[in-house]
Amino acid sequence: MTDTTSRDYSETLNLPKTDFPMRAGLPKNEPKILDKWKDKDLYKVMRDQSAGRPKFILHDGPPYANGNIHIGHALNKTLKDIINRSMQMQGFDANYVPGWDCHGLPIEWKIEEQYRKKGKNKDAVPINEFRKECRDFADKWIDVQREEFKRLGIEGDWDNPYLTMRYDSEAVIANELMKFATSGQLYRGSKPVMWSIVEKTALAEAEVEYEDHTSHTIWVTFPVVSGNEALIGKKVVIWTTTPWTIPANRAISFSKDISYGIFKVTEAAEDNWAKVGEEFIIADKLAESVFEASRVDAYERVSDVDVSTIEYCAHPLRGAEGAGDYFDFNVPMLAGDHVTDDAGTGFVHTAPGHGQEDFQMFLDNREAFAKAGTEQVPMTVQPDGSYYPHVPLFEGKYILDRKGKEGSTNKAVIEKLVEVGGLMARGRVKHSYPHSWRSKAPLIFRNTPQWFVYMDKELSEEAKGDTLRSRALKAISETRFVPATGQNRLNAMIEARPDWVLSRQRAWGVPITVFVNKETGEVLKDEAVNARIFEAFQNEGADAWFEEDATQRFLGEGYKADDFEKVDDILDVWFDSGSTHAFCMERREDLSPKRRGLGGDDYVLYLEGTDQHRGWFHSSLLESCGTRGYAPYDAVLTHGFTMAEDGRKMSKSLGNTIAPQDVIKQYGADILRLWVGSVDYAEDQRIGPEIIKTNVDAYRKLRNTLRFMLGSLGHYEGEEVALADMEELELLMLHRLAELDVLVRDAYMAFDSKRVFSTLFNFMTVELSAFYFDIRKDALYCDAPSSKKRKASLYVIEQLFRHLTMWLAPILPFTMEESWGYRYGEATTSVHLQQFPAVSSAWRNDELAAKWEKVRAVRRVITGALEIERREKRIGSSLEAHPTVFVSDAELMGALNGLDMAEIAITSQLNLSADGAPEGAFVLEDVTGVGVVPGLAEGNKCARSWKILPEVGTDGEYPELTLRDANAMRELDSAAV
Incomplete structure (x- = not known):
């Protein structure tokens, strides 16, 4: 006989085994993961892997390159990344190309501020010298913002972004403007426009804010x-x-x-x-x-x-x-x-x-x-x-x-x-x-000559009613809007808007590249002239327009420079960004879409804040409809603004701003991403210290669930288990995965990351940690290696881990990559190269799920009764309990047939009775026909599993153990010989 009287049985348990740390250390760990992605050239591998798939193109709305990113940038770029990653993992080629808006007042104003501090007169500086300073300023901030976006975990072609100030971009922007001129849509007129006296230029509605x-x-x-x-x-x-x-x-x-x-x-x-x-x-x-x-x-x-x-x-x-x-x-x-x-x-x-x-x-x-x-x-x-x-x-x-x-x-x-x-x-x-949102100065309406695009001029004699307005309204009706209210908002703006003002009286940007006949006032329409302008801009950039010999150079030998006025007004930057579809999407083979109705199944999404209904969505729509006849996008998604946690607007003077850099430094980017993935972005969302702490707590719970799965899988050897060899609890978990698979895919396709995260978080913390894992810990820790229940549970946990890490990878890319590496080895592959796993149709079992809704209802009554016993210190743990459960409801009792309710309720013993509950029994109002009378377990406490049963002491070889634990020890000791 083996001497067991002094044995430490804790050493014989299959306790979780993993090096996955409980403390994430995200601020230090995430940069290492970024380095790993860089070393493996993850972006290129993703592109190679997805070659030939349908394209999902989330075309980037360009931020201005004029300062560090703020919390609104973090929300915007993270939302885009969540969507792109989810589409990539659902079988699309989701290539993300970031971009920057580099022209116009936001940057020009910064250079002028520097001039004013130095007592320098902008007008005394040669224009191309001034433009170079603007270009250098934008270059500097592009580099800064690029690193800040990358630190958020945004995956994209950061080495080849699009920039509105690149020579080829400026050439295309000018060419798009010349299309309007050639088609007769461009005209010079005199009408009142919103004018900034301080900035000496007309402003677009999108550049205006209303203040008291x-x-x-x-x-x-x-x-x-x-x-x-x-x-x-x-x-x-x-x-x-x-x-x-x-x-x-x-x-x-x-x-x-x-x-x-x-x-x-x-x-x-x-x-x-x-x-x-x-x-x-x-x-x-x-x-x-x-x-x-x-x-x-x-x-x-x-x-x-x-x-x-x-x-x-x-x-x-x-x-x-x-x-x-x-x-x-x-x-x-x-x-x-x-x-x-x-x-x-x-x-x-x-x-x-x-x-x-x-x-x-x-x-x-x-x-x-x-x-x-x-x-x-x-x-x-x-x-x-x-x-x-x-x-x-x-x-x-x-x-x-x-x-x-x-x-x-x-x-x-x-x-x-x-x-x-x-x-x-x-x-x-x-x-x-x-007021101007840059200078903060009041504006005036001022009548001034400006360049406009007609909204209501018929574009051809053949098609009556074919105007820019009618084209845009038709395109809006054919576009998907998320949320749907965005359609009415943009539609109302297009219906009511006046002719499109394109000109600005500034220096930094793409000029309005037209010549006007001084005698007739007509715009010169000559394709050879336009071609010379396009070629020069490709090679030298828009600076070429401002060189001394520009007029005669572009007009060529066929015209006299003295007969024409070279227009030096600058294009509104919204025309620049509205042309990104032309100089980015259409000119990049890896982006150029073959869209529905246009010969392909690729999909183009524009995603920005609600203010872009009057900004980028608006100008992109007009530019594309004016030159191509259709919208540049299939769908438009808008998010609200980020407010302080008390609902007020963020302001430095109020001291309630939250900088993404600070959150990342203290907590890590995944905490910020968790906030983005869990808020209702369609409305204005809030963030502040307490909200961040709430997200940190949620992250810890989620991480602990991952850690438990990884620890359990430290004992898993990859053995598959047939459904026929599983108990109902495992079949129920597989059924839930099948249900979740449909929900997760539908939600991601609806761009609803909040529904994905909230559903998976509740599943992991409520259905797994507080239910399935809680029940199965006994079998996982104590059952013999040959136990079918234990093997089935490990197989199911493997499926849970694979599905959950892949489903959450778009939202929490760093944590899921770390988890994946601990499970499958860092050197093998990346979770971000996986496709959402296919779920077997055999896993779906609605009848079983309906039965277990009843089982769990009875379990809630039992655990409620035991919680009172613990609170009153009549028991320490639920294993000390021996409740009697009265189930007079025949349907509920039928659902319990064949189940070990003591195991499910995590008690050592449990009696079931079909009688009505006696007076004083514990009941829950929402579970009728069920009552519980607590009692204490009888017998001795097992030295290994801590169950209290009369059978402890009946096994001659292992008298301190239950019969189950004794058999497990025989198997373990035999294998050790």
Whole structure:
């Protein structure tokens, strides 16, 4: 007989065996994994491996190369990487080519700031010298951002990104512009655009943010001079928050749906601007507020008035001393749909050169304006924000100074109106107002010659209604949007947008490469000229346009340079980025898509923040529809903005910013990626110290589950087990894998990483750690090597590990690569070269799953009862328990037939009864027909498995063990001989 009285049975257990550390050490470990990927040239291996597969092209929206990446960049790039990796592992060739936007104000502004600090004048520097400084600045930040993105684990062609400032990119961008010119879609026109006085350029809507701003507000009177004779001499009152636009007034707009009256001042202070006896025409609803602002003590309503009978008013500055006859034109009264009586006076001061609605009124009423003496939209304000010399009284006065502060114009206009008796009241109002998101200075609407692309001009005589707008709207209807609300948003923007403004009055970017005939004003359309420009840009970049001999060089021998104007305006950077499909996707063989309806099954996705509906999604759509007739993408996915954890906008002044570099340094990139993979990116998401800690805790739980699987698989020798040789619990886990396989694939195809992660995390922590592994630890640790149950469990754990690490690899690439290496050897392969494993249809067993829903319901009642026993310290562990379980529900009892409920509940003993539960039994409200009466296990405690059973002591060779453990020891001791 073997002497077992002093034996340490813990040494005979199959405890988890792995070097996979419990503490991740991600900040130190992740760079090593990045080095491994670099040494193995993982990117190239992935490309070689996926050659010939359908292409999934997540075309990168280019960030600006002008600073370190922020948390929004981290969210954006990580989302892209999760999607790309998941598509790669589902059988696509998901080649990711990163890109950068290198032109335009974001970079040019930085160089100008450096100049200002040095007291240097930008205009005194040769343009190509200045452009080189911009190029060098962008180069520097591209290198910085590239390393920061790589540290996040973003896989892509980092050695060959696309850059808008590369020579071949600039050549294609110019060529795309020349396509618009050649097709007649490009024109030069004069209309009000949002203008930055500080930056001296027009701005696109995407470059504008709206902030609170306090403005002057004035009530101005326009005397009636013709039309209804009974109204002559009475004064129409307008209200505006831009006094500086009064010199540009050319009309008054009214509404046919508003009730107007004639109001007479009956009492007022002697020095009041509104005098006793004066009669004013105002909307009835607004009269009280107007007279209150005017400090009128009393007034009376004289009569109704039909304002449509007024033909003309006089400009309030007509006849002002020093104005000459400049303001002697008539001011027509015009009906407009934009006029309301919500605020103001019920009349809208109309300055066609300084407002979109005002300009539209001019377009809709050209004859009326011309008859009144205004044949063209007046140009009153210069690029620097000062009035042109031809505008009397205000010539040279600035609306804003170079720092964006208020200039002298508002004050001068108000003082002059007081002097001529044209001001009724003044005040100040705080309202939302457009600002440049770079300089933070207020903007103005300014009439200026710019280059536009028609939205509504028919592109061919043959196809009626074929316009850029109609093409874009059709393309939107054919595009998949995630979330679906993005479609309505972009559709509404395209429906309402005016002609596309392409020109900027800057230096750094791709020029508008057209020549204009000085005599006819026509754009030169000559393919040979265009070809020379394209070739020069390919070889020398866009700098070639600004060389001294550029005009004659590009025109060639067929034209005289003196006959043509070379346009030096710069293209809006949104045109640059909107052309990326042309100079990146279409010109790279490894990206060029063969899309649905265009001869192939490749798929193109654009993914950016919601602000890009008016930015990159918008410009890319218009550029592609204008030159190709269709959208450059099959799908558009948008994410929200990242806020602080209290829901406020992140701000350095509030001290609530989260830098991705700091998170990575302290916790590792996978923690940041876990946050990205688990948030609802469709909405604005939050991040902060407490949210990061929550993600760290979730990561630890997940890592511990991986560690347990790896430890268990340290004893697995690769033996497959037939389904017929498995117990129900193993079959249930395989069934769950089959279910999860469908969910994971569907969710990844829907770009829903949150659903993937939350489902897998709950499965690993609830169904595996707290259920399956908890139950099977006894068999894994204590069963004999020949145990079918143990072998089946190890086989199932192998399947669980393979599936889970592959499914989670797109979200947590570092951790899953590390886990994979510990299981299969670092030198063998990478988890990122795997395809999601095919799941056997035989694993799916819905009937078994339904049965085990009932089993687990009964188990919850048992574990609930035992938790109370532990809390009251009547037992230490569940193995000390011997509960009696009363199951009066026949269906539930039927589900338990043939199962070892003591094993499933992790108790040493358990009795089942079909009787009703006695009074005082533990029950759960949501599990009817089940009650539990706790009891203590009887017998002796096994020295190996710690089960308490009467059979302990009955085996003569191993009296300290259960019979199961005794048999296992015989097998182990026999093998050791």
